[in-house]
Amino acid sequence: MSELEFRTAVRDAIAEELDRDPSVIFFGEDVAVAGGVFKATPELFERFGPERVFDTPISELALAGMAYGAAVTGLRPVFEIMFGDFMALPMDSLVNQAAKFWYISNEQGSVPLVVRSAVGGGGRFGAIHSQTHATWYQGIPGLKIVFPSSPAEAKGLLKASIRDDNPVVFLEHKRLYSVKGPLPEQEVIPIGQAGIPRRGEDLTIVSIGKSVADALAAAEALGQDGVSAEVVDLRSLRPLDLGTVLESVSRTHRLLAVEEGPMIGGWAAGLLGAVAAEGLHELDDAWILATDETPIPYSPTLEDAFIPDTESILASVRSRAGVVAG
Amino acid sequence: MSELEFRTAVRDAIAEELDRDPSVIFFGEDVAVAGGVFKATPELFERFGPERVFDTPISELALAGMAYGAAVTGLRPVFEIMFGDFMALPMDSLVNQAAKFWYISNEQGSVPLVVRSAVGGGGRFGAIHSQTHATWYQGIPGLKIVFPSSPAEAKGLLKASIRDDNPVVFLEHKRLYSVKGPLPEQEVIPIGQAGIPRRGEDLTIVSIGKSVADALAAAEALGQDGVSAEVVDLRSLRPLDLGTVLESVSRTHRLLAVEEGPMIGGWAAGLLGAVAAEGLHELDDAWILATDETPIPYSPTLEDAFIPDTESILASVRSRAGVVAG
Amino acid sequence: MADVQSAQQTESMTLFLDAYARMVLIRRFETAIHRLFLEGHVHGTTHLYAGQEAVAVGTCLALEPEDYVTGTYRGHGLALAKGTEPGALVAEMLGRASGVCGGRAGSMNVVDLEHRLVGCYGIVGGSIAAGLGAALSASRQGRVSVAFFGDGAANHGYFHECLNMAKVAMLPLVFVCENNFYAEFTPLDAATAGGDIAGRAKAYEIPSAVVDGNDLWAVHAAASTAVERARGGGGPTLLECQTYRHYGHSKSDPAPYRPKDEVQQWMERDPLKLARSRLLDDGLTEERIVAVEEEAEALMEDAVRAAKDAPYPDPRSEAATEFRP
Amino acid sequence: MADVQSAQQTESMTLFLDAYARMVLIRRFETAIHRLFLEGHVHGTTHLYAGQEAVAVGTCLALEPEDYVTGTYRGHGLALAKGTEPGALVAEMLGRASGVCGGRAGSMNVVDLEHRLVGCYGIVGGSIAAGLGAALSASRQGRVSVAFFGDGAANHGYFHECLNMAKVAMLPLVFVCENNFYAEFTPLDAATAGGDIAGRAKAYEIPSAVVDGNDLWAVHAAASTAVERARGGGGPTLLECQTYRHYGHSKSDPAPYRPKDEVQQWMERDPLKLARSRLLDDGLTEERIVAVEEEAEALMEDAVRAAKDAPYPDPRSEAATEFRP
């Protein structure tokens, strides 16, 4: 039976786009000769050569600036900032150059680049190798933020990101790399359309990335309780597919947003706020499951308690008043 | 009649803390000899000398790292990153060093630093000198984000920030520097407590920084319509004083959050979400007034239309169904 | 033989006369912008290039139209040197719809892709990285990229990371540091360890040179060598062009921090003065020189008049989009 | 006279014997961590210091207890060299409540303020800026700050900005670049323009030296000079200590990218071997050396046993706070 591993999906997406379009290039730290520290990009260097796929010095700010300048002048750079935690370093170029160009140039041109990073906790990498930088960037108009939840999404969304004429911040959850799943049905998954991997009537659980699988598992278990939970997979945080969430809530009237990150300044709270502003009277209940408001701990006991998972989603739904069988 | 100018309040706060505590130092680009590009820090250099107040090269990342390392080893650095737009450059040190230290060191020590920046639009400075970086940083546990709305707040909150044992991101709105206002009543304004500069019954308008004055002016005008609006001044985005907002909403049942920035990924949507999660059934209505989802334009006609002001707050309230005289 | 020589001479003379005309245009442009700022037509802030004209013009004289340049917020001179239409540039400063960026960018952030001006950057150091990226494209297009930046930018992480990257990848990039000896109000020596910007290239094994940035011919010669090296696959070069700004850093900064005699000495070496007398020495007639000067004058007057009459963008009519569809 | 001399000799000999003992302890520590990682007791990832012991130990030998150090994710050796209790350090790697950071930090981010280890940083270059800041405090405390970092970090903006800042402010900072010739899987020459890290200090007028990082005495001598300079107000120094890591970059990276003979040559110059024979040459008896070796061995065994028996932090009981109250 043909299944696809997440890391292979990433590699294949890049390979197919390198094949398809000679203006696509791929670079980063130890992504070429070594094939990436998460072994997500092996054999691209061998196959496409040093002109298209190359390693760089440890210079995140210059990497992003180089990608921006190259994108404005005819190339379509895909580059890796190894861990999402390092995405604070290239931020100036991404925010003040790439994100602004299309608008302030009065649409003279745009910036087709993709910056990939491994994000998220649970790997015992500690506070500075486990963060998810999506919310640092969500408030930046002009930057797309894409975060796949499965191998099929990784491939379809990464291909869409590489073909997109705008800068894309692409997140890959560490604990998804070794996950296997069905092959994609579409070659390209359009950016900005949330998915509904599970239909339900009593409750809408919205999430993104790794947490989608946890939400699905929790929804299964809730079925035993007689609670029918719908799961929405946002896929991107900008553009934000509010419409799909509102439509779902108009049927379930209950909303739980699950975020692997703090509640304050997080995307989950922002989503609830946007839903409240548009569909307040559709809501019977709405709440957030997030992490504690602290950095991410290293110790297994602390990290396991810190990160939302299937159990904590279940516990959160069960303890929340008002969720009853439909 | 004794009034205080915002820029003088900033200067006096730093001067008084330099006086009070020999471990306080102040540095930045052209803040010492030249007294700052917004003339907010004149005469500190003359008064305290080059050991306590000094100019630096244009090296934002090193500035933040220097402040962090100094703060951990006995000093209390206050430094300036001239424009908030530049706050993408020192982010790594602030996020991965300063914000994490207290927690991951297991509370061996903390990081008493303050980083001041001029933020906000309306000054015709264009897309890369008009941003407000608060939301880039709001999702970072361990960092306080303080944003005064008046000269009195500027002084009381800056003094509190300098005395705080944690890293503080301090925002000064460009269009407040020349504003005059009454002297502070308290020497120090505690960080994390929102203010309620105006009481009302029909509607709660929540904002921060420059927009608070706009909200107050709009509330006055709404009085003519017979709508009694309460205004909440958050003062800080982390810690976030949700309690004060919830209490206000429990009386007015209507919430408008006004943000000078985009709605997606903004603090206003997050605030609405947090309120919905805690007090959904108190809400008869809740919405957000924010900017367009684009960079900030230079041209006066475009920028004026872009930035929320008294008129747009008024228009938003009047056009929103359901706000009626109490 | 003699004919050929003189033919070459006249050719080169008209070349430099055109360059001088461009320098005059820039000077008039900045004089106009300064006045327009004081009159409230230019908003926010503006950073004038007057005094540094020979750097942008001399460098661009060594470039092909398809070669890329990136500049700073002090970029009006670079834009005009690379070919941006003066009228569209004034209109941008005035925030008009007819501006080169429709009034969206303003004085600090001009983009003109048609003339391969990738951008002007309000962030110190940003122009270096943008130029590095353009060099990556240029290396595949037989083109060259030139990044302009100031002496203050030489203390920024952008500078170091890009020097190293450009050399490692052997990119066709010319780093042009416009050393006007001040970063805002801070003198070079107070912020720049060693004080030798060109010297910072050595450790990366990048060829570098200190250039008289007020001498059009010197800049052109140094730039030509660097551009040839880049085009020939020889990798990056760092040029430290020493020059001086006639105005303060921005707005109406009177620059009290600059010693009178220092200003005096530099004013005597005004790049326009130097170029003018060199052209006369080379045998050009006063008439021809006056002619191009008057032309520039007239060009600017028309540009300003047209810009002032141009409409502002209408926020209701213009449908700005966050993303390219 | 002869007595004085021999007294000094024995004093210095015991000094270096203690240093050797510390190097042995670090080696045993890393051997233990490697095993514990493969056994699943150490989680996530870990970066071993084996092979580079002489750099941290030789440098710290030139420091006062109150002097500050900052290091990288490859920081176990530095922590032990500066005085961190081995038991507390193993426990940290194992994520136990008795860890030096209560198990919150882990292998990459150790902090031990009691021993003036300001921190170890998972971000390449972070240690340099942290050391710069510590130097600012140190300059007011009569102390010195030493920032450790790798060859790969020399290509980062942090490196350049901090070199310049340290020199401009004449801070008592010693930059110790541990050049082990690889940044992860990338050889020095592939990423470092010019290939001469020490040489990069010249343009800033910062004194620098290339040091045999596997020779305890050479490192100590170079560090002593730099520390004296810093303490005397002479400002920063850059030391490029050339060394080699015995393990792969992290985890169980077998380092296939390193030529066999290169590894062979470096193994022959194992800093422990070199120090041991030097001590014997200097007249120390085999017995005394074996004694300290066995002591280190025993110390590590106890440390590991204690750590394994220590409880994990209890998420319910521990009230973590985001802010210092």
Ligand SMILES: Cc1ncc(C[n+]2csc(CCOP(=O)(O)OP(=O)(O)O)c2C)c(N)n1
């Ligand atoms: C990263 C960054 N830091 C600070 C500033 C504020 N600033 C604008 S211009 C300037 C001085 C730059 O000096 P230099 O590089 O010599 O260029 P010049 O203005 O002299 O042409 C500074 C500090 C900025 N725009 N960007």
Ligand SMILES: Cc1ncc(C[n+]2csc(CCOP(=O)(O)OP(=O)(O)O)c2C)c(N)n1
């Ligand atoms: C800013 C940043 N970029 C990339 C990484 C990933 N990374 C971790 S170690 C390393 C190599 C560093 O090499 P070097 O500085 O020589 O130190 P060494 O590991 O050899 O001791 C890299 C690229 C990181 N941790 N931080």
Ligand SMILES: [Mg+2]
């Ligand atoms: Mg300058």
Ligand SMILES: [Mg+2]
């Ligand atoms: Mg190395």
